[in-house]
Amino acid sequence: MSIFDLTGRTAVITGGNGGIGLGIAQALNAQGCNVSIWGRNGDKNKSAAATMSAGPGRVHTQICDVTDPASVKAAMKATLDTFGRVDGCFANAGIGGGGRRAFIDRTEEEWRKMFATNLDGVFHVFQAAARHMTERAEAGDKFGRLVATSSLASLFGTARNEHYAGTKAALNALCRALAVELARYGVTANAILPGWIKSDMTSGLMANDKFVANVMPRIPLRRFGEPGDFGGIAVYIMSQASSYHTADCFVIDGGYTAF
Numbered sequence: 001m002s003i004f005d006l007t008g009r010t011a012v013i014t015g016g017n018g019g020i021g022l023g024i025a026q027a028l029n030a031q032g033c034n035v036s037i038w039g040r041n042g043d044k045n046k047s048a049a050a051t052m053s054a055g056p057g058r059v060h061t062q063i064c065d066v067t068d069p070a071s072v073k074a075a076m077k078a079t080l081d082t083f084g085r086v087d088g089c090f091a092n093a094g095i096g097g098g099g100r101r102a103f104i105d106r107t108e109e110e111w112r113k114m115f116a117t118n119l120d121g122v123f124h125v126f127q128a129a130a131r132h133m134t135e136r137a138e139a140g141d142k143f144g145r146l147v148a149t150s151s152l153a154s155l156f157g158t159a160r161n162e163h164y165a166g167t168k169a170a171l172n173a174l175c176r177a178l179a180v181e182l183a184r185y186g187v188t189a190n191a192i193l194p195g196w197i198k199s200d201m202t203s204g205l206m207a208n209d210k211f212v213a214n215v216m217p218r219i220p221l222r223r224f225g226e227p228g229d230f231g232g233i234a235v236y237i238m239s240q241a242s243s244y245h246t247a248d249c250f251v252i253d254g255g256y257t258a259f
């Protein structure tokens with residue numbers, strides 16, 4: 001049996017109904033993993049589920065708004081009712097900067113909305129997953145994977161997008177702290193830092209010739225990333241192969257940070 005066989009495992013992927021989250025869900029499912037896709041839009045959830053190959057892994061969808069703790073609690077209950085366990089939690093749902101502006105003009109509302117989704121949302125989702133994983137570990141079943149989708153913005157100075165960068169840098173620290181705290185339960189915690197990836201979030205930017213002309217020469221692999229480029233890292237993290245790998249920040253950026 002391959003060390004990357006995920007048969008019998010279950011993963012939650014927030015924002016799994018599109019973009020990077022869907023790339024992760026598809027790759028996990030193709031390795032036999034049950035996947036539970038959480039997103040706010042039920043139709044999008046269903047369309048995403050329809051893209052999964054019919055394999056040993058089952059697919060469940062759940063309407064969930066990660067900013068709402070009650071919604072997350074209900075989604076975790078529904079997932080556990082469906083699969084009986086959650087082995088991996090990919091806290092991937094996030095929103096982008098949406099119209100950059102000078103810091104001195106940043107509104108309270110923009111700041112709060114960003115943190116409510118990109119940071120508070122991960123807190124709600126990780127806490128629900130960690131409660132389940134630690135409970136299972138106490139009963140002798142020590143396996144868990146917490147994964148946050150962070151961003152290169154957590155490393156670079158991203159002018160006029162400081163609220164987004166702030167949430168993502170916090171995720172790196174959150175993962176490191178959880179890696180230390182939850183290690184004794186067999187739970188690892190890692191962050192994935194995507195570079196420039198084609199998705200709904202970036203479609204406006206990538207349709208802008210000036211942006212493309214500026215950024216592309218700085219990407220050694222000379223292409224923007226695709227959601228499917230995140231399948232390999234997700235399968236690795238979910239598998240036994242990563243059992244000694246925790247507290248890391250995986251940069252998946254086509255070499256952008258090398259410049």
Ligand code: NDP
Nearest residue numbers: 015019020039040041065066093094151196197199200201
């Ligand atoms: P998309 O816009 O394609 O995906 C975002 C997903 O998040 C959607 O599935 C959306 O589903 C979900 N979502 C947003 N808000 C909520 C919410 N409150 N509750 C539940 N789900 C929510 O963008 P990407 O795939 O690009 O983004 C995925 C992650 O990757 C984000 O965290 C983003 O910050 C990060 N990232 C992306 C980069 C890129 O270049 N694309 C670069 C670096 C990081 P729905 O609308 O149905 O709720």
